Each structure stands twice: as C-alpha cells, then as structure tokens.
Amino acid sequence: MFKSFRGGIHPQDQKQYSRDKAIETMPVPAKLVLPLRQHIGAPAEAIVAVGEQVKKGQCIAKSTGFVSSPVHAPTSGKIAAIAVQPHPVFGTSMAIVLEADGEDAWQEGVLVERDWRSLSNSDLLEIIRNAGIVGLGGAAFPTHVKLNPPPDKKIDTLIINGAECEPYLTADHRVMLEWPDKMIEGIEIALKLLGLNEAVIGIEKNKADAVAFLEKKCQGKPIKVAALETKYPQGAEKMLIRAITGREVPSGGLPADVGVIVQNVGTLAAVSDAVSHGKPLIERVVTVSGGLVKEPKNILVRLGTSFAQAVEWCGGLTGKAAKIVMGGPMMGMAQAGLEVPIVKGTSGILALAKSDIGGGKERGCIRCGRCVEVCPMGLAPYLFAIWGQRDNVEAAVKEGHLLDCAECGSCVYVCPAKRNLVHYIKLLKAKNAAKRK
Amino acid sequence: METLNDNRLIVSASPHVRSQETVASIMWTVVAALIPAVLFSIWQFGVKAALVYAFCIGGAVGCEYAIQKLRGVEVTIDDGSAFLTGLLMAMCLPPGLPWFMCLFGAVMAIAVAKHTMGGLGYNVFNPAHVGRAALLASWPVAMTSWTTMPSVLDGVTSATPLGILKQQGFEQVVAVFGNSGNLLQAMFFGTRNGSIGETSTVLLLLGGLFLIYRGIINWHVPVSMIGTVGILAFFISGQGVTGALFHMMAGGLVIGAFFMATDMVTIPITVKGQVIFGVGAGLLVMLIRTVGGYPEGVCYSILLMNCVTPMIDRFVQPKRFGVGGERA
The missing domain is CATH 3.40.50.11540 (NADH-ubiquinone oxidoreductase 51kDa subunit)
Structure with missing residues (x-):
C-alpha cells in the first residue's frame, strides 16, 4: 500500500505534456519586471534608483523584517523604472523594472x-x-x-x-x-x-x-x-x-x-x-504547459520574465485560451493576460482551452455529498456556498470551520452542479478578515 | 462565460479544471439503470403499464416546465430530474391506474413536493413518493386494485404477495405459488403481481449495482435498509430465512432502497448519516408491514425518514482533520 490520507480526488494528471522534457534554459529577455512582493510577509524595499546600473546577483531590494525577503537583479542592466506593475497574485504591485544590457555579468564577489x-x-x-x-x-x-x-x-x-x-x-x-x-x-x-x-x-x-x-x-x-x-x-x-x-x-x-x-x-x-x-535566487524552473501551448516545456527562467515571453519561447499558443493560470489548475491563479512577470512562487504557466477547463453553468446544490466525501479536511463544503450567498460569516467560521479550509478545490472539482465553492470560501475568508480588523 | 467571443480570458477562483459529471449526467444515468426493469414491466403488464409511464413522465416534465415558466426561472427539464421523478412514481403505481390519477400524482410530486420548496435540491421529501402517497390518500381503492397479469405468466393471482400475507398469512402466500421455492423464485425474477416497476428483483438489483459501480450512489443506504428488513424478518416473520428473503424482495423495497432512499436531495449527506437513514427506514418498513394497517410501508418509511434527515445532518458531521489527535 502506498501512503495516503483520507478524501481527495483523482484528476487526470496531464503530465504527459512535459514530464519527459529536460529543463531548458531560456535566454534572458530584454526587460524584467521584479515585484517587491514575491513572498509571504513584508514587501521588500528598493535600494536602487532609476537609471542606476546593476550587476547580476546584486541585491536591488532589501528585506524589511524577519518574515520578508530581498530581491536580486537576475541579470546585469539598467533600472528603467520603479513603479506599479502587473502582478500574478496581487493584480498589481510596486516593482523594479530592469532593462538587460545583454552582458549578463555577475556582480564581483557574489559567487x-x-x-x-x-x-x-x-x-x-x-x-x-x-x-x-x-x-x-x-x-x-x-x-x-x-x-x-x-x-x-x-x-x-x-x-x-x-x-x-x-x-x-x-x-x-x-x-x-x-x-x-x-x-x-x-x-x-x-x-x-x-x-x-x-x-x-x-x-x-x-x-x-x-x-x-x-x-x-x-x-x-x-x-x-x-x-x-x-x-x-x-x-x-x-x-x-x-x-x-x-x-x-x-x-x-x-x-x-x-x-x-x-x-x-x-x-x-x-x-x-x-x-x-553564493548564488542568490534569480531564476527558477517553471512548467509551461496546457493543451494550447505548442511545445510544452520545463524552463529555467530568470525571475521577472513575462508570461508572454515564456509562452513565446515554448512556441506560442495554438488556439484561443479560455484561461491563463499561474501554478497548477487546482490552486493556481487565473490571469487577466500574459503581461505579468514570473515571480518566485511561479511553479507553472498554463494555457487552458475551454475544453480543458470543463465546468458549465452553476446549478443548485443537489446535496449529493461528493464534496463531503472528498474534502481532505473533513468539512462540509456545500454549506459554504449557502453561507456565502447569505453573507453569514459567523456561521461559516464557527459551525463550518471555514479557517480549516486550505482551498485545495477538490470539492469544486467533483461538484456535479458546478458550484463555485472555493469562490464563496475565499469571499467568506476575506469578509472574516475584514471584520477582525 | 458563453458570450465571450473576443480574446478576453476567464478570471475566476480556482480550481480551473472540473470533473465531467453533471446533475444531468447523474439523473440520466439513474434513468438508464431503470430501463431493464421498465422494459420487463411493459412486457409483463402490457400497454396499461406503458400508459401509466407516459402520463406520469409527461405530467412530471410538463408540470416542471409550466412552473418554471410561471416562476420566471430557468427551465431545467433537460437535467432529467423531473423525468426521473415521473418514471419512479410510475414504477410504484398499480398498472392500469386511470390517466387523470397519474397526472394528479405527477402534479403533487413536482408542483407540491418539489417546487413549493424551491425546486431541485431544496425539497425535503422524495417527490415520487409524495406523489404516490397523495394518490393513495385520494383514491385508496384504485391504488390497491391489482389487475391480473396477462396469461404469459402462470401461477399468479390478482393480489400482491404482501397483500395476501396481510390478509391470509404466510401459508397462503406459499400456497398460491405452490411451494416456498417457487415463491422466492417468482419474487426474484418478477413473475408476481405488484406495482408496475417493483416486481423484478433481479433487474432492479442489476440497475442498482450498475449505479454503485458508476459511483452514482453508494452501497450503504440499500444495504443498511434491505439488511435491516432481512434481519428483522428473520426473527419476527416466523419463517426464518425464507421469511427474510421474502420480505427483502417483497413490495417496493428493492426499488425503494436502491432508487428512492438514495435520492441525494432528501437523505443525509454523510455516509454515517445515510446508514442511520437506511436502518431507520428498514425498521419502519417492518413496523408497517407487521403491525401497521397497510400491507406495505416502503413509501411511508422513506417519507418519514426524509423528515428526520435535517436532524441527522445536524448531529452526524464528518470527522474533521486535525481534531482529536493522532490517527495511525
């Protein structure tokens, strides 16, 4: 017997697209966007000025607390801007924009x-x-x-x-x-x-x-x-x-x-x-996949590279995408476009066609109990939709144990009525957090 | 989502992949599982049964359509749930029931039991059984008039086995079929009288097993309900194993346990709660059959257990992760 846990689901693993593709190093693009928030905790603080020349591996934003993390220049070049930029998790965030000089020269003494x-x-x-x-x-x-x-x-x-x-x-x-x-x-x-x-x-x-x-x-x-x-x-x-x-x-x-x-x-x-x-974190491995990516790959890519550039490096898209996702399809974040940078937490970029995402119109709950059966946390997820619609944050937290939920999405995956339970769960959590403040 | 014809992307909460299963696929799969028993019943009872099916299903689907139009909500007759309600109700009615009664039952099931509560998913009671109960209360004679089956089948009378049991005792039931072996054989294969779709134990069982295999229903409800009836009958029918087998196959128990007591909307949501439901329904079936005034009690037992479903759900909750220490 293999080791396991209670509940859970068996979606098609879809790893056939990229499982046998060796990690390929992607060239450094001309422009990199480096958000100051690429981690959980306090955002980093820029320590470079616009127009400044920086070297590869140089710290360009310092950590601002114990639970915080610095940002380094992934290549050498010039700081073009420090401004609000698109962010794959937060929508937008302050970021350092770096124009690569093509030298890709390490800062002295880093290595x-x-x-x-x-x-x-x-x-x-x-x-x-x-x-x-x-x-x-x-x-x-x-x-x-x-x-x-x-x-x-x-x-x-x-x-x-x-x-x-x-x-x-x-x-x-x-x-x-x-x-x-x-x-x-x-x-x-x-x-x-x-x-x-x-x-x-x-x-x-x-x-x-x-x-x-x-x-x-x-x-x-x-x-x-x-x-x-x-x-x-x-x-x-x-x-x-x-x-x-x-x-x-x-x-x-x-x-x-x-x-x-x-x-x-x-x-x-x-x-x-x-x-x-002595190498700071300036690059990571990202899976670029999904039914629409021409040549799915695992790429070693500099942080700050845009999704568009990464997808382009994988041959572009073969059709109209219904969703662009950062991360996996179960817990990843849907993106509004490809002009967002790869950050430290970007494990994958998925371009999914309508046929990949399934789903359909949200119908009423038929109490089939599939969500209860698969919930690895032993919750009754169907109730969160009801509490969400009725704005009953208190019941969701106290009776439903809302905060136990890790938003794994298993309940939504199996729901035959295509109910957007995680949507309601996120909404209830946000309202609960706002209430506590 | 459907109106997107430009290059905009869908930005919605995770997850971004879903299973293929839909409410409609569940309902139509249950319908498919019933088809062998339906075909058998039409062969057994002929055109009379076919007419009951037609009026019940037509009435249920038509009623749902009309109500959803009147309520100004989306028409969802394509999801198969009204069709299934009509079909299941027909299977629990005597063959030859007049058409207007069929329509009345369908309206009670769909309009009263389902839509007054808010439609699919909100109803407390099993709609098909509400329809049947309303008919039994309104036309008790018509609802218990069992027309003799066509002559293709030998050795049957115009009463149901449970009816004979209630009025004349078990010896008479056995006498009608010759011996207890013949009786059990008839109960298993369906060469006996009864409601349209309840007679053939073997075909209903096949349909039920198909649903379990497909993951549409779980085995806990049918096994706990039929098992409870079997164990009780073994001890109180005075006929031992024969009595147990007879009661497990008699009346609407098999169709009720596999197809009505598994109606997701009206039963507890946890497996543990479903077992309580099944055992409770089984107890009530035997209570009604042996002590009550009716020969058969599957319909009422399920409706009564529907009443306590919200309470079961309140007290029987899933085991939460991370509460109560280590589990090896």
Whole structure:
C-alpha cells in the first residue's frame, strides 16, 4: 500500500505534456519586471534608483523584517523604472523594472565557493535569508524562517515535498531527476540546521522513475524515499505529513506543532546553490504547459520574465485560451493576460482551452455529498456556498470551520452542479478578515 | 462565460479544471439503470403499464416546465430530474391506474413536493413518493386494485404477495405459488403481481449495482435498509430465512432502497448519516408491514425518514482533520 490520507480526488494528471522534457534554459529577455512582493510577509524595499546600473546577483531590494525577503537583479542592466506593475497574485504591485544590457555579468564577489559543513547555523541562515530564498512550491514563505523554528517546537522530522500533485506541473519532477545532487546537498544543509539525522522525500507513485532514481541516489545518505499514492492534494503540507508520519497537524496549527518541517525539492536545490556557490535566487524552473501551448516545456527562467515571453519561447499558443493560470489548475491563479512577470512562487504557466477547463453553468446544490466525501479536511463544503450567498460569516467560521479550509478545490472539482465553492470560501475568508480588523 | 467571443480570458477562483459529471449526467444515468426493469414491466403488464409511464413522465416534465415558466426561472427539464421523478412514481403505481390519477400524482410530486420548496435540491421529501402517497390518500381503492397479469405468466393471482400475507398469512402466500421455492423464485425474477416497476428483483438489483459501480450512489443506504428488513424478518416473520428473503424482495423495497432512499436531495449527506437513514427506514418498513394497517410501508418509511434527515445532518458531521489527535 502506498501512503495516503483520507478524501481527495483523482484528476487526470496531464503530465504527459512535459514530464519527459529536460529543463531548458531560456535566454534572458530584454526587460524584467521584479515585484517587491514575491513572498509571504513584508514587501521588500528598493535600494536602487532609476537609471542606476546593476550587476547580476546584486541585491536591488532589501528585506524589511524577519518574515520578508530581498530581491536580486537576475541579470546585469539598467533600472528603467520603479513603479506599479502587473502582478500574478496581487493584480498589481510596486516593482523594479530592469532593462538587460545583454552582458549578463555577475556582480564581483557574489559567487563564492563554500563548504556548508564548516559554516555555523547562524551563518547558514543568514546566507539563505540574504539569497532571497522562499518556498518554491508556490506559497513563497521565506525559507530562513521555516528552517529556524521557535525553540519551544521540538522538530523530529524533515519532509521533502516532491509530491507535485497538481495536474500538468512537472518542474519538481525534473528537478528531482536532473539536479539530485544539489537537492540532496540542500537536504543535508536543512538537516544540519534542524539538528536532525534523517529526512524523507515524499513522491507520488506516478513519478516512479524519480522514486527509483532517488532511492539509488540516497543510498548511504540519511535520506529515505516514500512513494505516495497518486491523489490530489497529496502535496498539501497537512496531507503529506499525515501520509508519511500518520500525524495530523491540529486545526489552526502549523507542521512544527507535530514536530515536522516540510520543504519543497526546488527550494532545497536553491539553498544548495546559495550556500555552496553564493548564488542568490534569480531564476527558477517553471512548467509551461496546457493543451494550447505548442511545445510544452520545463524552463529555467530568470525571475521577472513575462508570461508572454515564456509562452513565446515554448512556441506560442495554438488556439484561443479560455484561461491563463499561474501554478497548477487546482490552486493556481487565473490571469487577466500574459503581461505579468514570473515571480518566485511561479511553479507553472498554463494555457487552458475551454475544453480543458470543463465546468458549465452553476446549478443548485443537489446535496449529493461528493464534496463531503472528498474534502481532505473533513468539512462540509456545500454549506459554504449557502453561507456565502447569505453573507453569514459567523456561521461559516464557527459551525463550518471555514479557517480549516486550505482551498485545495477538490470539492469544486467533483461538484456535479458546478458550484463555485472555493469562490464563496475565499469571499467568506476575506469578509472574516475584514471584520477582525 | 458563453458570450465571450473576443480574446478576453476567464478570471475566476480556482480550481480551473472540473470533473465531467453533471446533475444531468447523474439523473440520466439513474434513468438508464431503470430501463431493464421498465422494459420487463411493459412486457409483463402490457400497454396499461406503458400508459401509466407516459402520463406520469409527461405530467412530471410538463408540470416542471409550466412552473418554471410561471416562476420566471430557468427551465431545467433537460437535467432529467423531473423525468426521473415521473418514471419512479410510475414504477410504484398499480398498472392500469386511470390517466387523470397519474397526472394528479405527477402534479403533487413536482408542483407540491418539489417546487413549493424551491425546486431541485431544496425539497425535503422524495417527490415520487409524495406523489404516490397523495394518490393513495385520494383514491385508496384504485391504488390497491391489482389487475391480473396477462396469461404469459402462470401461477399468479390478482393480489400482491404482501397483500395476501396481510390478509391470509404466510401459508397462503406459499400456497398460491405452490411451494416456498417457487415463491422466492417468482419474487426474484418478477413473475408476481405488484406495482408496475417493483416486481423484478433481479433487474432492479442489476440497475442498482450498475449505479454503485458508476459511483452514482453508494452501497450503504440499500444495504443498511434491505439488511435491516432481512434481519428483522428473520426473527419476527416466523419463517426464518425464507421469511427474510421474502420480505427483502417483497413490495417496493428493492426499488425503494436502491432508487428512492438514495435520492441525494432528501437523505443525509454523510455516509454515517445515510446508514442511520437506511436502518431507520428498514425498521419502519417492518413496523408497517407487521403491525401497521397497510400491507406495505416502503413509501411511508422513506417519507418519514426524509423528515428526520435535517436532524441527522445536524448531529452526524464528518470527522474533521486535525481534531482529536493522532490517527495511525
């Protein structure tokens, strides 16, 4: 039996488009847009002026608190503007616009070879923080915060998230196959920081090649590989922890409450780059896919590259897109256009045709109970639509346990009446947050 | 969404992919699962049964159309739910019921049971059974007049097995069919009298299993309801296994348990709640059959359990993740 959790769904994984495409490096575009908010926490603050020349790897916006993260120039060039720009998550955000000079020249002294074993934990955390590393799985939570849990939380398990349960996405899969040494080094660094002896990599069994490959690679290392059932949302932190350790993160709690820290595979590869070679986070692997992309690919791309440029590099679109999505189709964000920049949390860019998205007219709930059956959090999602329509925030929070919902979208996926439950859930959460203020 | 003909994109909340299943696909799949039993009943009872089907389905669909037009809401007769209500109601009626009664039942089902509550999804009671109950209250004689089946089938009388049981006892039921083996065989294959669509246990069972296989219904309701009847009958019918098998196949139990007690709208939403529903309905069936005034109680047992569904949903809630510690 493969490890799993209660509930969940089995959408078509759609990974056939890009699963066998090796990571391809995309050329640096002429213009890069670098939002100051690419992470959870306080926005970074620009420390360059318009017109200034910057080098690749130079810090151009500094972190403004503990839960914050700096931004670095992904290439050398001139600061063309610091202005409000489109943002794939927030709609718009202050951003630094960089005109590339084509030299792609590193700043002096950024690249340094270091042996992580000889560095202290505080040095390691400082390096990770200054490199602007955040969770690359999509949530973009600053990594130095996660790897430095409060001392009252006793951590006994490090889990590496290679589940990649979202349909279409294959970026993590390719990282595991192509950059295993970097990733393993990142895991060893994380183990040192947490003072642990062993880590577990969780991988869905639809990536059997990665499971077998990493099992071999990790022989003799303090790293185990756990094959997980292919079921969405296997890669959600709480479900992953449940599947691997049998522990349930308590309602309202964090993984650290059950002694677990979870890190994404790509994030740890970035940690290794930063610690051992001094490379800040200036690029990432993005899956460009969907039925409409001419040549779906996994690309290594500089942050700030626009979706349009990335799609163009993949041969453009073969038809009219109904939706452009950043991230996976289950939890990603629908975009109003392609003129938005790739940010640290961009795991995928999907161009979906009407036939890919399915759905149809929203009808009345027939109480079929499919949503209750699949909800991995054990909620009754159908009620949120009713509370949402009636504006009953209090009942949704108290009776429906609204804040337990991670918006995985399983309920909407299965709903035969095509009810937009996550829409109502997001609405209720926003209203609840506004009320508390 | 449909009016987009330029290059604008749809920007809506996640998720951005959906399953193929729709309300209409569910309803029409249930209709398809009933077709073998429907064909058998038309072969068994002939044109009389076909007419009941036609008036019930036509009445239900026509009534839904008229009401939705009057209410000024979207006409949704294509979703198959009114068709299914008419079909299921017809299957629970005696063959040869006059056309105006069929129409009356259909109007009670659709107009009263369904649309006064707000339409599909909001009704408390199973519409098909409300239609049947209204007919039984209005024309008790017509509703219990069982026309003799055509001569293609031997060894049947004009009363239903449960009717004979109520009035003359189990020995007489067995006597009518010759021996208990013949009786159970007739109950299983459907060569017995009864409401139009309830006679053939085997074809209804096949339809029900098809729905379970397709994931349209789960097994919990039919198994708990029929199982409860079987266990009770084993102990109180005085006929042991024969009595248990007889009661499990008799009357409208099989069609009720697989096709009406699984009506998503009117039963609890959690599996645990559905088991409570099934057991409760099974208890009521045996209570009515053995103690009550009617020979058969499936219709009322389901309607009564429909009443307590909101209460079951209130008390039986899914097990939340992250509450109550570790689960291995």
